[in-house]
Amino acid sequence: MTRAGRKVQVQHVLTGMLIYLAMAVNIPPWAIKAIDKIRRSFLWRGRKEARGGHCLVAWGRVCRPLQLDGLGISSLKELIWALRMRWLWLQKTEPNRPWCSLPIQVPDKARAFFSMVLTSKVGNGANTLFWTDKWIHGQKIADLVPRLFDIIPKKITNRRTVQEALTDRRWIADITGSLSVGVLLDYLHLWNLISDFELLPDIEDKHTFSIAANGTYSAKAAYDGLFIGSVHFGHYERVWKTWASSKCHFFLWLSVLNKCWTTDRLAKRGLDHPEKCPLCDQESETLDHILVSCVFAREFWFRLMCIFRLQNLAPTPSTVSFTGWWEMIDNGSGDMIMKGVNSLIALGAWIIWNHQNRIVFDGISPSVSAALCQAREEQQLWEMAGAKGLSFLAATIRGT
Template identity: 35%
Template sequence: MFDSSVEVRLGDGNLALFWTDRWLDGKKISDIAPCLAAAVPKQHKTIRTVQEALTDNNWADDVEGALTSEVIMEYIHLWHRLLSVDLQLGVEDTVCWRWTSSGQYSTSSAYSAFFMGVTTFPLADHLWHSFAPMRCKFFIWLCLHRRLWTADRRLHRGLDTHVVCPLCGSHQEKIDHLLAECAYTRQIWRRMLDILQLGDVPLSSSVEDLWLRLRPRATRDKRSGLDSCFMLVSWMLWKERNARIFDHKLSNLDQTMHAIREVAREWQMAGVQKLRELWPLANIASPSFHVDQLSVNHNIL
């Protein structure tokens, strides 16, 4: 981390080490000429400053390894590149922190640097900031990252599997089909949106697409409740899928809707106020337990 966070702004070249510091346009020589740098013994790398190296091109004497064609090519390339380097006599080299514009170290910039390259997805805020038991949230997270063991993924990995969607029995099982495209799923959502008075089910080709299309249907103050509702319905559809595959138990639309309603009531009794504002089922002044205790207390999840 430190190695990649620090570079040297060149002055007279007395501080920067020629072979190991990031002094050439923020890069090390081993980044620019890895084969050439590998042909230099360690004892030269640890002491050779830029000023010493550039004086009479002393750096060329440090190369002692085998002169392969790669080494020679990199040698020539580096030679040309070093022609444009100007040392500023009387100006000290400066060690700079790369993650701030001032070059000064700060703890916050170091902390942020650990998260560079982290990928995110558009529904992350809605997933983590709305209410649902952590088990459900993690399920949705796996779903959005295509990490659930649906038939298509099992086939891709060469594992034994069923192939057809157990909810409708007519399409290959993929997570986007199960939770967005399936006729059974769409019937459930049709009933849910009727109850919530949020219009008809939008045509969607993926879970994210369905979620993003549903959110604007609710007023701003009820979107968090709709996020909870989305996670709940998706979770219950997944449970229905599992029951059909592993327990050979099949629930019809009425039974699944009843199960969704009961779990929603439990969530509301656990204090999921936003869901209660969207779909009032439980009339309770103060929650009797926390939402994350649901699976322990009621064995529903």
């Protein structure tokens, strides 16, 4: 099984097995660590055990979404948080469920995140917390009058509903402790905020999960929300949205992160390595050299691009970066020609990498013609599998 195939197994089997358990039971950190060890080892080696050298990318990065330079495998900690938020959501939106009055075991950080993204529109106020829910001008009273909130007992702030607090201004009785000038100012500010607020006895409170497009909780929206603020992966569209085989996508992801085993990485770790590039036998080997700088690679790209009359896009002697060259070519238009060009670049990079590996491990001789022949065969298979961009490029050439 390829790494791309093992990725699917890890995400949809090893991770999927835990979903129902994680919704109901607090999985201890040691168990999460042990499960992650199994997932990591199977992804990189296909076995239960793997050493550090087998893992090309740190597990924390692997467990990021694709848009954030990860591999899209779910991070168990964040997944558990997202799943457990379901009970908090149901407690708000369906308070008549029999278990709603029972204490719900939700991690504190997950509970704090849920409180931050939940907004409430008060009707009768029976299911909205007065002090800690976002119900007045989209904010919490705890944030509007923090000094006053600090002197309210926690057992009250965690239970007092808007309905209870506004009935006979019961919220005033919640205030205990010393009244400093700051607390008095907050008290007057809160009085002004809610003095004209009226409850609607016949209308239920309405709650919105603000980070979901439709305003309703889903585990996916909650999980994605836990990564808000992370840096976007600049090559996401080219690596993951270009039509290519799954194993090619995996390779492109590794190549953009410069995590493929090449001579420079072997030398850095003191491992045995060839002194020269096996393709050209002239310069030291790096990933960028193999894919665009090597004379073998430049001839391959030129002849491959000539087939589609795109030779002006082939890398030149001044091209030193594969990702930089691809980024320069990709205009982001998304039309069929550009989709075909992106698929062609993904295909070409994959063929060069495989040809280099066959030279190193199988002892074949470098041959641009053999690599081109393999590329043409792979192109036909990709077209049959649904690479519409490549098919469009080929049809354009035949039509002219």
